[in-house]
Amino acid sequence: MKTIPPAARAYIGCALLAAGACVLPALRPGAPWGTIALLAALYALCELPARCPLLGRALGGSVPLGTGSFFPVLLAAALLLPPAAAALAAVPGSLLARVEEPPAAPRRAWRAAATALAVWAAAHAAGALGGPAALGNGRDAPDLPYALLPAGAAALALCLVLTVLDGGIRATVEGLPPRTAWRGLLGRALAPHLVHGLAGLMMGVLWRSGHGPVAGLFVLLPMYISCWVFAQYHRERAAHQATIRALVQAVDLKDRYTRGHSERVGHASVLIARELGMPEDRLDVVRFAGILHDVGKLGVPTRVLRKDGPLTPEERRVIELHPEYGHEIVRGIGFLDEARDAILHHHERMDGSGYPYGLSGERIPEFARMVAVADAFDAMTSNRSYSRARPVPVAVAELERCAGTHFDPRMVDALVRALDRHGWRPAVTADETAVPPGGNVPRAREASVPSPPRPSTPPSSSAPSPSSSAPSGERA
Numbered sequence: 074m075k076t077i078p079p080a081a082r083a084y085i086g087c088a089l090l091a092a093g094a095c096v097l098p099a100l101r102p103g104a105p106w107g108t109i110a111l112l113a114a115l116y117a118l119c120e121l122p123a124r125c126p127l128l129g130r131a132l133g134g135s136v137p138l139g140t141g142s143f144f145p146v147l148l149a150a151a152l153l154l155p156p157a158a159a160a161l162a163a164v165p166g167s168l169l170a171r172v173e174e175p176p177a178a179p180r181r182a183w184r185a186a187a188t189a190l191a192v193w194a195a196a197h198a199a200g201a202l203g204g205p206a207a208l209g210n211g212r213d214a215p216d217l218p219y220a221l222l223p224a225g226a227a228a229l230a231l232c233l234v235l236t237v238l239d240g241g242i243r244a245t246v247e248g249l250p251p252r253t254a255w256r257g258l259l260g261r262a263l264a265p266h267l268v269h270g271l272a273g274l275m276m277g278v279l280w281r282s283g284h285g286p287v288a289g290l291f292v293l294l295p296m297y298i299s300c301w302v303f304a305q306y307h308r309e310r311a312a313h314q315a316t317i318r319a320l321v322q323a324v325d326l327k328d329r330y331t332r333g334h335s336e337r338v339g340h341a342s343v344l345i346a347r348e349l350g351m352p353e354d355r356l357d358v359v360r361f362a363g364i365l366h367d368v369g370k371l372g373v374p375t376r377v378l379r380k381d382g383p384l385t386p387e388e389r390r391v392i393e394l395h396p397e398y399g400h401e402i403v404r405g406i407g408f409l410d411e412a413r414d415a416i417l418h419h420h421e422r423m424d425g426s427g428y429p430y431g432l433s434g435e436r437i438p439e440f441a442r443m444v445a446v447a448d449a450f451d452a453m454t455s456n457r458s459y460s461r462a463r464p465v466p467v468a469v470a471e472l473e474r475c476a477g478t479h480f481d482p483r484m485v486d487a488l489v490r491a492l493d494r495h496g497w498r499p500a501v502t503a504d505e506t507a508v509p510p511g512g513n514v515p516r517a518r519e520a521s522v523p524s525p526p527r528p529s530t531p532p533s534s535s536a537p538s539p540s541s542s543a544p545s546g547e548r549a
Contacts, residue, residue: 228270
């Protein structure tokens with residue numbers, strides 16, 4: 074997010090005003106400043122290592138990432154303090170938290186506002202169920218198992234408020250429809266927040282015990298270990314991304330005429346998967362499959378890939394080997410196991426006329442059917458040395474014409490709906506010297522473009538069978 078859309082600015086401004094109203098009562102005389110200061114300092118201290126290069130190097134680059142790692146401190150504050158005071162304790166740490174992308178100041182302000190509002194709601198939920206009293210005090214034992222109820226209510230309130238706010242910021246920043254913006258957020262966040270709620274309850278009980286606040290700090294040790302494991306996961310994910318980038322760059326260097334094609338196919342594949350309601354945790358596999366669908370071109374002679382004129386039957390047979398080459402290239406990369414089938418079968422056709430194995434219908438893997446539609450669409454809407462880009466409505470009409478014979482109709486319909494909603498703004502490919510008239514192409518249904526005469530072969534990005542002529546989108 075290099076620039077913030079006006080709607081997002083207004084949204085962040087409203088969140089800041091609401092957070093200020095929630096925190097303001099804590100500034101009045103009589104607030105429990107000792108507990109507020111201790112919890113605020115503890116939370117800020119937990120967030121600080123992620124911004125400290127020295128500590129990061131000392132821990133091998135694995136430091137906790139983000140506010141969620143230390144929600145037990147915030148939930149303990151929600152159980153120990155009044156709502157306004159608990160919200161205030163969350164602000165310093167939120168402002169110190171690490172920011173991955175610019176602009177940093179608005180992102181920190183948004184995080185502080187959202188966290189303060191969520192902790193304020195959590196404290197209200199816990200207070201309504203008698204949370205502070207259930208923790209016990211000194212020699213008074215905690216009211217267990219009843220104390221689980223206010224702790225669970227606090228964790229649930231925190232999760233709900235953050236989910237609502239995060240979905241709202243996604244909708245305003247990315248222009249997503251509400252259903253898409255909030256889809257999957259609550260399901261992914263609920264279980265971790267409930268676990269953090271139990272840790273926060275334990276911390277609150279020990280804080281109120283005869284041993285004092287120092288005893289509550291022992292809860293943070295296992296939580297910090299879990300944060301370290303989470304950071305390790307992020308490092309592994311970054312390594313995966315680097316592997317993908319290296320493979321794509323190798324393909325782009327070899328086949329300069331399709332530079333940027335892989336990323337666009339990955340993006341279009343995700344649009345299709347998301348439109349079909351695929352869970353968010355599966356979208357990475359779809360994206361990897363789309364991005365790496367042509368990685369097998371590394372095994373095709375460069376002179377064939379860069380040939381400007383028509384391909385001979387022998388050259389086409391060589392290009393038709395690239396799905397199998399791609400399958401072999403990624404065979405030993407564990408995290409790409411599920412993407413391999415799409416790489417191998419993205420040139421199969423619904424009527425069985427594709428390659429390499431002539432699969433038909435439902436026998437073609439679902440991811441491969443998604444990638445096939447995305448691949449053909451981008452091939453038709455991109456300029457190549459041997460063909461000019463078609464307008465989006467023309468490409469869509471061609472996909473619809475071939476639905477059922479070459480492409481899965483369900484995947485075509487999903488792409489059309491996604492284009493109607495989001496439009497299509499691909500980057501210019503390496504061999505393009507001019508942008509089509511009007512700049513970026515319009516949305517799929519925005520312009521009324523007369524349909525061209527139907528070609529004798531479908532506009533697939535696949536290399537055709539020897540008995541057919543080459544499509545106008547892309548050779549392979």
